[in-house]
Amino acid sequence: MFINIINSISVGAIPFILLLIPAYGFFKKVKVYEAFTDGAKEGFNTAVRIIPFLVAMLVAIGIFRASGAMDILVNLVSPITGLIGMPGEVLPMAIMRPLSGGGASGLMSELITNYGPDSMIGRMASVMQGSTETTFYVLAVYFGSVAIKKTRHALPAGLIADAAGIIAAVLVVRVMFGA
Amino acid sequence: MINVVWFLMIAVGVIVGAFTGNLDAITDSAIGSARTAVDLSLGLIGTMALWLGIMKIAEESGLIKTIAKGLRFIMVPLFPEVPEDHPAMGAMIMNMAANILGLGNAATPLGLKAMQELQELNPHKDTASNAMCTFLAINTSSLTLIPATVIGIRAAADSANPTEIIGPVIVATLVSTTVAIISVKLLQKLPIFQIKLENIEEASN
Numbered sequence: 001m002f003i004n005i006i007n008s009i010s011v012g013a014i015p016f017i018l019l020l021i022p023a024y025g026f027f028k029k030v031k032v033y034e035a036f037t038d039g040a041k042e043g044f045n046t047a048v049r050i051i052p053f054l055v056a057m058l059v060a061i062g063i064f065r066a067s068g069a070m071d072i073l074v075n076l077v078s079p080i081t082g083l084i085g086m087p088g089e090v091l092p093m094a095i096m097r098p099l100s101g102g103g104a105s106g107l108m109s110e111l112i113t114n115y116g117p118d119s120m121i122g123r124m125a126s127v128m129q130g131s132t133e134t135t136f137y138v139l140a141v142y143f144g145s146v147a148i149k150k151t152r153h154a155l156p157a158g159l160i161a162d163a164a165g166i167i168a169a170v171l172v173v174r175v176m177f178g179a
Numbered sequence: 180m181i182n183v184v185w186f187l188m189i190a191v192g193v194i195v196g197a198f199t200g201n202l203d204a205i206t207d208s209a210i211g212s213a214r215t216a217v218d219l220s221l222g223l224i225g226t227m228a229l230w231l232g233i234m235k236i237a238e239e240s241g242l243i244k245t246i247a248k249g250l251r252f253i254m255v256p257l258f259p260e261v262p263e264d265h266p267a268m269g270a271m272i273m274n275m276a277a278n279i280l281g282l283g284n285a286a287t288p289l290g291l292k293a294m295q296e297l298q299e300l301n302p303h304k305d306t307a308s309n310a311m312c313t314f315l316a317i318n319t320s321s322l323t324l325i326p327a328t329v330i331g332i333r334a335a336a337d338s339a340n341p342t343e344i345i346g347p348v349i350v351a352t353l354v355s356t357t358v359a360i361i362s363v364k365l366l367q368k369l370p371i372f373q374i375k376l377e378n379i380e381e382a383s384n
Binding site for chain 2: 006009013014018022024025030032036038040041042043044046047048050051054055056057058059060061062063064065066067068098108109112113116117118122123126128130131132133134135138141142145147148149150152153155156158160162165168172173
């Protein structure tokens with residue numbers, strides 16, 4: 001029942017918006033076709049402007065991942081994360097999450113397959129994936145689209161928020177689903 | 180900060196790779212990632228054009244202004260530097276609404292539209308403004324209340340209750356977004372994150 005409501009939201013939301021906004025414009029006597037094409041012409045430039053920023057970011061992340069440095073980082077951090085009750089199996093995914101959305105999603109699927117979706121590890125992985133974002137990607141794309149090079153406090157704030165989300169995911173799952 | 184993090188990822192990666200014998204993998208990954216970045220960027224063109232077009236209709240019809248007016252009480256404290264009737268407010272609201280609903284394909288183009296509007300207000304074109312950093316931190320903290328993809332993966336793995344994670348996700352998302360807002364507002368006061376004088380002179384030249 002609940003899953004049906006969620007499904008219909010995710011299926012219906014975009015068609016609804018695609019109808020609602022032009023309909024509102026039409027009744028307000030906006031020349032909807034002309035306005036649409038006028039706005040849409042910026043799409044190409046924006047996408048092209050992002051390229052150098054995204055190349056820089058994804059190449060650095062790619063090198064870091066491929067080198068095996070991730071395993072060393074996991075070993076360094078695991079004594080700390082163990083203190084809050086995070087199982088060691090989940091840690092690589094937690095570290096991957098801000099770096100690569102696809103990478104983290106792959107690790108989550110692996111954990112769910114290996115330990116089961118209703119295990120403690122499977123639930124933690126699901127909640128982590130759902131409650132955090134790919135910080136480095138968002139930073140490169142959003143700032144890149146307007147050619148911002150000096151990012152000031154955006155990255156530290158984003159990473160602190162990721163850490164808070166991951167810790168919250170661990171604790172909430174422990175409290176709600178026991179031990 | 181970003182310069183240090185970027186350099187360290189590459190430097191640590193190459194040095195560790197040399198010791199672990201992963202240098203081949205590093206080369207492949209560097210070249211492959213560069214290609215992926217271009218594919219991802221170009222893949223955005225279509226959805227960017229679609230949502231920027233829809234946004235233009237919403238803007239010209241006055242819909243954005245109406246929504247922005249209704250949510251003034253949240254937006255003005257979050258973004259005190261942005262005039263309350265500026266189009267940036269409307270674009271940021273649309274982006275956050277799309278994020279909350281889990282509509283990733285719509286959220287990114289709407290977010291980029293918001294960044295363009297914020298850039299108009301930004302006196303230092305190569306440096307992020309306070310409003311930009313706040314908007315980015317909120318976005319990177321995730322706003323999604325219903326993670327449809329995760330629920331789908333859980334259902335496919337025969338979970339007894341694929342949606343049971345929604346409650347915990349909402350709690351964790353609220354925590355991460357609250358922490359993002361608090362830390363971005365505190366960090367912006369630190370001396371090392373102030374916009375340096377030389378940058379200001381550069382911008383005025």
